Amino acid sequence: MQNANPIVRRQASYPHGPQRQGDKEINFSLWFFSVASVPLWLVIGESCNALRMRTSRDACGLHFEFCILHYDGHVPTTLTIADVERIAALAQLELTDEEKHLFTRQLADILHYAEQVQAIDTSGVPATAHVNAAQRTERDDEPRPSLPTEDAMANAPDAAFAAGLFRVPRVIGG
């Protein structure tokens, strides 16, 4: 079923990349009558609290738009069917409608549960991507025997064995 409370994705072209999920916007505008020439972006501060200011000139003069973004470390994880479709496309998965609805609900549940990690203070804590990362892993760059081509291709669903090629559907056009 469609999620009851979808959040709107805001894909604004902010100067330092996409807006963070969880940013809350407070917008206000000011008008100045002056003669500034080019539109420009200004970003004050970063990450947690940012003041974004956009200026533009029109017939009335200079228009300042302010947007204060407040980020409290909490990322809302309500998902929409459209989100699930977007992720499925990234993951090269063709999902059925039933799967889209099921995953929308289940992934939202799991992400909501996983949100608890966002409350932990990790300032200055390095990431552990790998527990043996300090180990030396180089070896001499010398040719060694490797898998013969025919063995490597033996499991291919469609191969031109003599040419040593995997056959695939059309890549361009069609």
Add this chain to the structure above:
Amino acid sequence: MSVLDASATTLRSEIVAGRLSAVEACRAALDRIASVNGALNAFNLVDGDRALDRAREIDRRRAAGEPPGPLAGVPIALKDNLDVRGMRTTASSRILEHFVPPYDATVVRRLERAGAVIVGKTNCDEFAMGSSNENSAFGPVHNPWALDRIPGGSSGGSAAAVASRCVPLALGSDTGGSIRQPAACCGVVGLKPSYGRVSRYGLLAFASSLDQIGPFARTVADAALTLTALAGADPCDATTANEPVPDFAAALTGGVNDIRIGVPRAFVTEGVDEQVRQAYDEALDTLRRAGATLVDIDLPHAPYAVPVYYLVCTAEASSNLARYDGVKYGFRSAAAKDSLKDMYSRTRDEGFGREVKRRIMLGTYVLSAGYYDAFYLKALQVRTLLRRDYDEAFERVDVVAMPTMPTPPFRLGEKTDDPLQMYLADVFTVSANLAGLPGISVPCGFAKEGVPIGFQLMGRMFDEATLLRVADAYERRTDWHRQSPPA
């Protein structure tokens, strides 16, 4: 009493002494598998001809006076995500249903060099993703103690094969508890070595910073014997550690007078079944009476291990499983002939089961722009904090004790509709993988439903010797491991 009631250690010495042939041991295993597998569904593949050929070779070696090897003639089963050249590896997935590996995993080479006889491949959760073995494309494994209950996952077939006396040894892989948890459910010993202790070359990758291969056995001594054969650096896996490999079985002295056992009381309370908590307390008391000292410890970040684990493992899985695209090997959808992209997505939709897709989706999400910092990177930082918790604990204690699973094995079908509830079953096992630590589950009692309960010990990185010594000392003072499931 069948030869299969004997431990691997005993079986090996009978074979070496000439009182039993490797062929007889192999036939006994094949007969036992044939009689129980219909009810258990523990094996995806049994290759009797190959096994008997190997067994004859062991008997020939012995007759010729050649060194027979530390596992001479011992029948062993492998989880179906480990490659044996010429023997199908499916990972219990449609997408690899007909995949025949062109090479041997390093653990396979080492087992066969040690004289072990591989009898077949065991059922598991698809790509090792699951805690109940219900995510197999070939149907669930049934718990030998109660056929309507889960055998644990993801290496459920290996655990059930050892518990039901099909084989004295089996290998599994453990990414978040997939050896220890099914060992607990089936009443056998399951050992996850330290990250880097055993080569992963020839193991189908799920989450490469967490995956580790290890043995199932019915005694701690057998697990130690197997680890000695498996362990050590391998040029084919750059993450293997250049640590010396001791004779782990020789470390089993039975004494624990010098051992301090860390007890994380605050962590082992919420959501733990009363029967499990009682069995845990009794196991601690047994070790205390044996001379060990119990020390209260605090692991403040342990409650976050499950969310951290599911963010990290799915991220890694989404990347690792990108290789299954219908081009180089495995299944290709017949429905898509129009474009390459269409072929990829239809192949993956038809080839992968639901849990695998769910994890690929979750992993893709947490790695995608806008979420990477808040989820994936954050999880890796909390992983560091969790490691520090253990580092601090291991300054004061030699091992840390926990239940293996918060509940006794539940009924098949009980949690399949709620993946989050299923993930919470991993609360006590995922920490060892995130921190790279060795962990072992040993049988410590039975729930009133007649199903086994497991006791888990975790050790310092690369100190499997101490871990195995404590587990063995416990085993010597109990007889849970001698119980057999109903025939």
